[in-house]
Amino acid sequence: MDMVAEVIVDIAHSDVDKIFDYVCDYEIAVGTRVAVPFGNGRGTTTGFVIRLKSSTDIPPEKLKKIYRPLDGFPAINEECLALAKKIATRYRVPLALSLRLFLPAEMRTGKVSEAYKTYARLTGDPAEVPPKAKAQRALAEFLLEHGEQEASELRKKFGAAVNALEKKGLLVLEKKRKMRDPYGGKRGEQAEHILTPAQREAVRRIQSTEKTVTLLHGVTGSGKTEIYLTLIAEQLKKNKTALFLVPEISLTPQMLFQLRSRFQSEVAILHSGLSAGERFDEWERLRSGEAKIAVGARSAVFAPVENIGLIVIDEEHDGSYSSESSPRYNTFDIALLRAKYNGCKLVLGSATPAVETYRRAKEGEFELITLPDRINARPLPTVRLVDMRREVRRGNPSPFSALLKERLESCLSSGNQAILFLNRRGYSQTVMCRDCGNVIKCEHCDVALTYHSEEDCLKCHYCGARYKMPEGCPDCGGKHIRYVGTGTQRVVGELKKLYPKARILRMDMDTTSGKEGHYKILKEFSDRKADILVGTQMVAKGHDFPAVTLVGILDADMGLYFPDYRSGERTFQLVTQVAGRSGRAEEKGEVVLQTYDPENAILRYAAAYDYAGFYEHEISMRAATSFPPFAKIVRVMVTGEDEQETLACLKEVYGSLSEIYGKNADKFLFFNRMHAPVKRIQNKYRYQVLMRLLQGAPLAEIYDAVAAVKHKNVLCYVEENPGNLS
Ligand code: ADP
Ligand code: ZN
Numbered sequence: 001m002d003m004v005a006e007v008i009v010d011i012a013h014s015d016v017d018k019i020f021d022y023v024c025d026y027e028i029a030v031g032t033r034v035a036v037p038f039g040n041g042r043g044t045t046t047g048f049v050i051r052l053k054s055s056t057d058i059p060p061e062k063l064k065k066i067y068r069p070l071d072g073f074p075a076i077n078e079e080c081l082a083l084a085k086k087i088a089t090r091y092r093v094p095l096a097l098s099l100r101l102f103l104p105a106e107m108r109t110g111k112v113s114e115a116y117k118t119y120a121r122l123t124g125d126p127a128e129v130p131p132k133a134k135a136q137r138a139l140a141e142f143l144l145e146h147g148e149q150e151a152s153e154l155r156k157k158f159g160a161a162v163n164a165l166e167k168k169g170l171l172v173l174e175k176k177r178k179m180r181d182p183y184g185g186k187r188g189e190q191a192e193h194i195l196t197p198a199q200r201e202a203v204r205r206i207q208s209t210e211k212t213v214t215l216l217h218g219v220t221g222s223g224k225t226e227i228y229l230t231l232i233a234e235q236l237k238k239n240k241t242a243l244f245l246v247p248e249i250s251l252t253p254q255m256l257f258q259l260r261s262r263f264q265s266e267v268a269i270l271h272s273g274l275s276a277g278e279r280f281d282e283w284e285r286l287r288s289g290e291a292k293i294a295v296g297a298r299s300a301v302f303a304p305v306e307n308i309g310l311i312v313i314d315e316e317h318d319g320s321y322s323s324e325s326s327p328r329y330n331t332f333d334i335a336l337l338r339a340k341y342n343g344c345k346l347v348l349g350s351a352t353p354a355v356e357t358y359r360r361a362k363e364g365e366f367e368l369i370t371l372p373d374r375i376n377a378r379p380l381p382t383v384r385l386v387d388m389r390r391e392v393r394r395g396n397p398s399p400f401s402a403l404l405k406e407r408l409e410s411c412l413s414s415g416n417q418a419i420l421f422l423n424r425r426g427y428s429q430t431v432m433c434r435d436c437g438n439v440i441k442c443e444h445c446d447v448a449l450t451y452h453s454e455e456d457c458l459k460c461h462y463c464g465a466r467y468k469m470p471e472g473c474p475d476c477g478g479k480h481i482r483y484v485g486t487g488t489q490r491v492v493g494e495l496k497k498l499y500p501k502a503r504i505l506r507m508d509m510d511t512t513s514g515k516e517g518h519y520k521i522l523k524e525f526s527d528r529k530a531d532i533l534v535g536t537q538m539v540a541k542g543h544d545f546p547a548v549t550l551v552g553i554l555d556a557d558m559g560l561y562f563p564d565y566r567s568g569e570r571t572f573q574l575v576t577q578v579a580g581r582s583g584r585a586e587e588k589g590e591v592v593l594q595t596y597d598p599e600n601a602i603l604r605y606a607a608a609y610d611y612a613g614f615y616e617h618e619i620s621m622r623a624a625t626s627f628p629p630f631a632k633i634v635r636v637m638v639t640g641e642d643e644q645e646t647l648a649c650l651k652e653v654y655g656s657l658s659e660i661y662g663k664n665a666d667k668f669l670f671f672n673r674m675h676a677p678v679k680r681i682q683n684k685y686r687y688q689v690l691m692r693l694l695q696g697a698p699l700a701e702i703y704d705a706v707a708a709v710k711h712k713n714v715l716c717y718v719e720e721n722p723g724n725l726s
Helices: 078-090 095-100 105-109 134-146 151-158 161-167 197-208 224-237 253-266 276-287 298-302 331-342 355-362 388-393 402-413 488-498 517-526 567-579 601-607 611-625 643-663 699-708
Strands: 003-009 019-024 033-038 043-053 116-122 171-177 213-218 241-245 267-270 293-296 308-314 345-350 367-371 382-387 417-421 450-452 457-459 466-468 504-507 532-535 548-553 590-595 632-640 668-681 684-693 714-720
Touching (some): 197 213, 197 367, 213 355, 253 267, 382 601, 402 590, 450 668, 488 504, 488 532, 504 517, 548 567, 590 601, 601 611, 632 643, 643 668, 643 714
Parallel strands (some): 213 345
Antiparallel strands (some): 003 019, 003 043, 450 457
C-alpha cells in the first residue's frame, strides 16, 4: 500500500500549524521538504514530511498526492525535527516557524541555487602536443603538474590554447558544483601549541567530568581557545562533529581563520553577514558531512550536523546569545538539549561569566575550571582610575584626562598603538550631574531613569514610574545636570587637534556598514596603518593586536546607569574585555579608566581583575533586590498599529493574566500593565504587562494565556529576562 505522510505546510504569517495527510507512492524520508497541492484550487505550497504512517482517516477520494520532493535528502534530520518540536512547545510558536531556524532562509525562498563552474582536466600526454604550439604545450604541462583547474583561470593564463587542446582531444571541460568560500578561504598561520600544564589539566577535566556542562573561567589570554581546539581535534578523530559558537563572528574573523588553519575545509561558517550563496553552500557542506565543525553566531546552534561530539559557547556572557525575535530562545538552552541528545559535552568559556552561569557552576550544576593566569605568565595590564569630576573642576573640558594625554603621548612616541573606547550604551538618555557624578535613579527600583523627550519626563523601565526632570541635582544642588554624551566623532576631532600627525581610525555604527566593514577597519589597524583606534563596544571584542599597549576607557561609568538590572555586570564585563586588548605581546600593557564615580565598587573590582569579588558583590545585591537569578522578569508585549485594537488585546491578555496572578499572588513580586517605556516604534503602539516572578510561578500558564489571545493585527508575545526593556 501507499504510504501516508503527515506534512506540515510552510505558510508564513499563519499562527497555527497546518498539518495535512498526503499520500505518497514512493519512498520518502521524514524531514524531506516536499511540494504539495494546497487549498481548494490547484495551488502548490511547500512543506515538511514530519511523520509517516500506514493509514489515515481521510477518505481516499479526498486524499491528495505529494507532488515531489524538493531536495534529494531530508533537510531536517531526526534530532533537529525533535528539537524543533520542543522549541515550538516551549515558546508556543508554530512548528513551521521553529523549523525555519534550521534552514538557510534562501533555501526556503528558493532564491539561491548551487553554483557551477567549468573545470579542465588533462586526458592525454603533453608529449602529443606539437612543440611548435608553445602555449598548448605549456598548458598541458601545467595541468600535468597541478591537476584539474578552473577553466576561466586557465583562459586568463593560456588564452585560446584551452579550446585548442580540447579540440585535439587532449583535454576535457566538465561542469562541476563549486562551493562558494566565505572570506576567500582565508586562514591563519598559527601553529599548534604544546599545551601548558594548566591547559592540559583543563582538557582532562572537561573530558572526564560526569557533568554535561563545564564553565571554563579563564582571564583574557589564558589560552582558552587552544583548549577548545584540542577538544575539537579529539572529537574529529572519533569521527564526530562540533559546534563552535561565538558572539559575533563578523567582528572576529580571526577565530575562523584560526580554526581553518587547524582544521582546513572541515570548518564551515554560518552567519548572517555571508552572501546567500555562501550561506547555502556552507550549510550544505555541514549537512552532507563534508564539513564537521560549524562555527558561527547564535544561529549556528541549529547547524545540520549529526553525531555531535562537542559544543563550545565562547564568551558565554554575551547578550547576543538571546534571540530578540520569535521564537525568543536562549542559545544555551538549545545547546544543552543538543548536548543531551548527542551525549556530548558543552563547554562555556568566558573571562567574565554571566552572574547566573557562575552561580550554577558554584552550586555544582556545572563543572567549574578556573584559569587565573595568562599564557607565559604574561602580566595583565595595569589599570589606573581617573576621577573626571576633578578634571572638570580643574577646568579641563576635553574628553581626555591629563593622565590619558600623557600616556597617549608616550605610547605614540614609542611607536605603539592605542585604543580609545567609548561606552555608548544608554547614552543621552541617562541623566547625570557633572559636578558630583550623581545619576538620577528610580525611588523604587534602584535603576537609572531614562529621559523621554516626547513627554519631557524621566521614566523607570522596571515599574513604569514617571518623574519630572529636575532643575538641579537632588544630591548636591549642582546645575550641570544633563544627559551627557561624547560621540566618537567628537573624540576623533579633539584627537586630531592634539596630535595632528597621528593616524586615527574610527569604528562605530556609522563607519562599519557593508559586508566586511568591521573587518576592513580591524585589518587596517592590525596592519598598523593607524596609530589610534577610536570606537564603541565593537572594539572590545576578542581582537588580538600585539602592538596595542594602551587602552583608554573614556567614560567607564556610562553603562553603569543604563536602566537595566544587568548594567553592573555588563560594565564589569566590558571594562575587563577592553582592558584585555592591551599588552597582549611582549610589552606590558596599561589601561586608563576615566570615571565620574571613582568609588564605584564595580569599577574597582574590574580594575583589580577581581571577578570573585565582583560576583559576591553583585549576587548579594541581586538577592537583596530580588532580581535574576532570584526572580525572573517576564514581560508580555502587546503591539499593533491600531491603538484601539492594541488596547483591546492588552485588556484581554491582562484579564487572563490577572486570573493567574490572583491564584498565585505569593509567586509574584510585581504585576502591572502599562505603556511600554517607548510608546511607539515604527508606527506600532506598544503596551506591556510587566511581571517579576519567583521560583515556582506558573510560567507555562502565562505562555498559554498569551497564546490564546488572537487579534488579527496585534502581536502579543512573552519575553523572559529581556536584554532590553525599552
Ligand atoms: P583566550 O582565548 O583565553 O583569551 P588565547 O587562546 O587567545 O586566550 O591565547 C592567548 C595567546 O596565547 C594566543 O596568542 C595564543 O596563541 C597563545 N597560546 C595559547 N596557548 C599556548 C601554549 N600552550 N603555548 C604558547 N602559546 C599559547
Ligand atoms: Zn522603578
